[in-house]
Amino acid sequence: MYARETRVLPGFGLSLGYTLIYLSLIVLIPISAVFIKTFEMTLDEFWAAVASPRVVASYKLTFGASLLAAAINVVFGSLLAWAITRYTFPGRKLVDALIDLPFALPTAVAGIALTAIYAKNGWLGQFLEPLGIKIAFGPPGVLVALVFIGLPFVVRTIQPVLEDLDAEYEEAAASLGASRWQAVTRIVAPALLPPLLTGFALAFARAVGEYGSVIFIAGNIPMVSEITPLMIITKLEQYDYRGATAIASVMLVISFLLLLIVNGLQSWSSKRTGRTV
Amino acid sequence: MSAVAIAASPQSGGASRFERNAATRDAPWVKALVIGVGLTFFLIFLLLPLIAVFLEAFRKGVDTYFASLVEPDALSAIRLTLLAAAIAVPLNLVFGISAAWAIAKFNFPGKQFLITLIDLPFSVSPVVAGLIYVLVFGLQGWFGEWLHVHDIKIVFAVPAIVLATVFVTFPFIARELIPLMQAQGRDEEEAAISLGASGLQTFWRVTIPNVKWALLYGVILTNARAMGEFGAVSVVSGHIRGETNTMPLHVEILYNEYQFAAAFAVASLLALLALVTLALKTYVEWRVAHPSTSETV
Numbered sequence: 005m006y007a008r009e010t011r012v013l014p015g016f017g018l019s020l021g022y023t024l025i026y027l028s029l030i031v032l033i034p035i036s037a038v039f040i041k042t043f044e045m046t047l048d049e050f051w052a053a054v055a056s057p058r059v060v061a062s063y064k065l066t067f068g069a070s071l072l073a074a075a076i077n078v079v080f081g082s083l084l085a086w087a088i089t090r091y092t093f094p095g096r097k098l099v100d101a102l103i104d105l106p107f108a109l110p111t112a113v114a115g116i117a118l119t120a121i122y123a124k125n126g127w128l129g130q131f132l133e134p135l136g137i138k139i140a141f142g143p144p145g146v147l148v149a150l151v152f153i154g155l156p157f158v159v160r161t162i163q164p165v166l167e168d169l170d171a172e173y174e175e176a177a178a179s180l181g182a183s184r185w186q187a188v189t190r191i192v193a194p195a196l197l198p199p200l201l202t203g204f205a206l207a208f209a210r211a212v213g214e215y216g217s218v219i220f221i222a223g224n225i226p227m228v229s230e231i232t233p234l235m236i237i238t239k240l241e242q243y244d245y246r247g248a249t250a251i252a253s254v255m256l257v258i259s260f261l262l263l264l265i266v267n268g269l270q271s272w273s274s275k276r277t278g279r280t281v
Numbered sequence: 282m283s284a285v286a287i288a289a290s291p292q293s294g295g296a297s298r299f300e301r302n303a304a305t306r307d308a309p310w311v312k313a314l315v316i317g318v319g320l321t322f323f324l325i326f327l328l329l330p331l332i333a334v335f336l337e338a339f340r341k342g343v344d345t346y347f348a349s350l351v352e353p354d355a356l357s358a359i360r361l362t363l364l365a366a367a368i369a370v371p372l373n374l375v376f377g378i379s380a381a382w383a384i385a386k387f388n389f390p391g392k393q394f395l396i397t398l399i400d401l402p403f404s405v406s407p408v409v410a411g412l413i414y415v416l417v418f419g420l421q422g423w424f425g426e427w428l429h430v431h432d433i434k435i436v437f438a439v440p441a442i443v444l445a446t447v448f449v450t451f452p453f454i455a456r457e458l459i460p461l462m463q464a465q466g467r468d469e470e471e472a473a474i475s476l477g478a479s480g481l482q483t484f485w486r487v488t489i490p491n492v493k494w495a496l497l498y499g500v501i502l503t504n505a506r507a508m509g510e511f512g513a514v515s516v517v518s519g520h521i522r523g524e525t526n527t528m529p530l531h532v533e534i535l536y537n538e539y540q541f542a543a544a545f546a547v548a549s550l551l552a553l554l555a556l557v558t559l560a561l562k563t564y565v566e567w568r569v570a571h572p573s574t575s576e577t578v
Contacts, residue, residue: 011387012471014480019383023395026376030447031402034413037423041416083319090299091312099320101563105327108502108555108562110509111407112529113548116536117330120337120545127333128325152326175304184307213406216511216529220536233408233512240412240516245421252409259404266404267397 035256042253045246053250058226059235065143066232070211073150074158074204081158081203082196088159089166103160106153111216118149119221141223146231149217154207161203162196165273169195198273205269209262213255331552338549341542349535349543350550357523358531358547361439365514365527366507369446373503377454378496382488385462386470396459402451410448411516414441437519442527445513450506454499461495462488498565505558509551 042050053059087093088100106114121127122139129140139145169192177187215233222229230238232255239248299305307315339346349355380399384392402410416422418435428435435441469491473483489496511529518525526534528547535544 012474013386013467013483014474015382015484016387016389019379020387020389023376023380023383026379027395027398030444030451032398034417034448035401035405037413037416038409080319080322083315084323087316087319090305090307091316092297092300093316097563099323101559102323102327102331104559104562105331105555108505108509108558109331110511110529110548110551110555112511112532113334113509113551113555114330116532116544116548117333117337120333120541121329127329148326152330155326171299171302171305175302178304184311187304209404213404213409215406215408215515220533233406236406236408236412237516240415245415245419248412249416252412255406255409259401259406259409263397263400263404267393267400 038249038252038256041246041249045250049246050250053239053244053247054254058230059232059251061227062230062232062235065146065229066212069143069146069150069231070208073147073154073211074208076147076151077154077158077207078200078204081155081207082162082200084155085159085162085166089163104156107156111153111214112220114152114217115149115220118145118152118217122148122221140221141229142225143222143229145221145223146218146229149221150211150214153214153217154211157206157210158200158203161199161206165196165199166192195276198269198276202266202269202273205262205266209259209266212258212262331556334545334549334552337541338545339542340545345542346546346549349540349546354523354526355531355543355547358526358528359550361442361526362508362528364439365443365446366504368443369450369507370500370503372447373450373454374496374500376451377458377499380455381458381462381492382484384459385465386467399452399455402448403456407449407510407512408516410513411445414444414448414517436517437521438525441517442514442525445517446507446510449510449513450503453503453506454496457495457499457502458492461492465491494565494568498562501558501561501565505554508554 045053084099084103088096088103119126119140122129122132122145124130124133124138124140126140132139137144139148173191174187177191178184182190213233215231215237218231219234222231222234224230224234232251236248236251236255239245239251380395383389384396415436417424418428418441419425420429420436422436424435435444469487470483473487474480478486508527509529510527511533514527515530515533518527518530520526520530520534522534528551532544532548532551535541535547
């Protein structure tokens with residue numbers, strides 16, 4: 005059916021051809037190297053690399069901290085998105101602009117800044133450590149870094165939906181005698197569910213692969229505060245290329261799955277809200 | 282998967298429209314609570330790290346600050362960062378326009394899958410992004426033997442740094458352009474063609490003016506991410522001082538050597554770049570929302 009359509013505009017073959025070649029050279033062929041190298045390994049060798057206790061401990065930390073960070077961002081991200089779209093207050097435009105900071109700030113810069121804040125003698129650390137709250141150089145530090153990098157994903161998926169949500173529905177609810185709480189929980193909240201889930205998945209996907217901001221604050225203690233991307237680096241530094249590749253293949257499969265989930269959520273979200281993201 | 286794409290949403294009235302309307306107005310204590318909790322979170326998690334970068338950078342005084350920026354290793358890191366961005370941005374610009382043209386202006390099977398593949402580099406861990414080029418070009422890799430025999434260095438040298446940078450910034454321009462050009466459709470281009478314009482004329486006079494702001498933001502974002510990439514570049518760089526260190530890698534080395542003020546001084550340049558990027562983004566969004574004001578094409 006596609007071939008039958010008359011194409012008025014030129015350049016289809018050239019643009020699609022170039023797109024596919026460039027995509028293959030830069031992305032697809034290099035990524036396939038991970039899987040091809042992995043298939044050269046024996047099953048035992050693969051299993052020894054991806055299921056050693058130290059690596060399994062890194063999965064637990066990476067996925068646990070990423071889930072928790074995404075959940076924290078859903079809560080505070082929706083509050084921030086609500087404040088920015090629904091209320092006027094001084095500095096609102098500035099807050100709105102700076103929400104994207106974690107997206108634009110290099111991860112290494114974020115990492116050393118967060119460490120300066122949460123280390124024992126740091127800006128906040130000096131007050132938290134006497135209270136027995138130790139954040140830097142342990143799993144809580146990983147969590148703080150992942151919260152930082154995930155925030156814009158949640159806010160920026162909820163914000164356009166909140167802006168587009170017509171006041172009519174809330175007006176109708178109010179005129180029919182609903183309380184403000186009922187209007188928000190029964191009308192606004194269901195509309196926000198798809199973008200909330202999308203934002204959660206985006207923040208989670210970003211957190212799982214994150215390296216730069218975590219590495220400075222984590223302390224990188226084996227079995228305690230090593231993240232999975234660091235395990236790849238560690239194997240590479242020991243010239244264990246096969247081990248690094250095996251772990252990378254696990255991470256790639258998880259990235260693919262998350263990408264599919266996010267795409268599914270986004271198409272569901274745009275159907276529900278009638279807007280294309 | 283571009284969560285931070287520009288949305289040309291109607292900002293008219295903005296937040297006040299909800300506050301004027303009795304049905305959408307929240308009780309004052311609710312408003313105070315939401316703003317209070319939201320802003321506290323914002324201050325602690327976003328603003329504080331940003332302020333920390335600049336204050337720590339100047340902790341040892343202005344002289345140390347500027348001395349850390351002009352020492353030879355820092356300058357060579359700045360040069361390499363600029364070089365990597367100068368190659369990655371144009372490459373991904375041409376790709377982004379080409380992909381957006383194919384996807385937005387034509388129908389073909391597998392289009393959605395292609396969009397997903399373009400998003401792929403965004404969801405791959407930067408460490409894995411670096412590793413893939415080691416597997417292809419490293420000594421143990423596919424072309425390792427051949428490259429070694431011909432004395433061509435790619436991994437632990439500048440070419441791999443550029444490649445890794447291209448990979449991590451791959452989708453940004455395409456993801457800015459595709460939704461916008463899909464929304465604009467192809468009516469205007471078809472009209473131009475049927476009135477006798479050539480393909481190139483149509484592209485330069487119709488398509489590009491329609492997407493210029495999104496294109497500009499895509500370039501700015503790609504540039505910021507190219508200059509700031511750490512994980513992917515770290516894997517392929519080899520950390521040779523004065524040769525294969527980019528600015529973020531230089532920050533790491535200084536930091537690990539406990540030269541904190543110098544590390545934060547170089548970091549502050551990158552933070553400044555991030556702030557300029559956000560300012561330009563805000564400006565571009567404003568232009569998209571107010572297309573008619575003083576438009577001179």
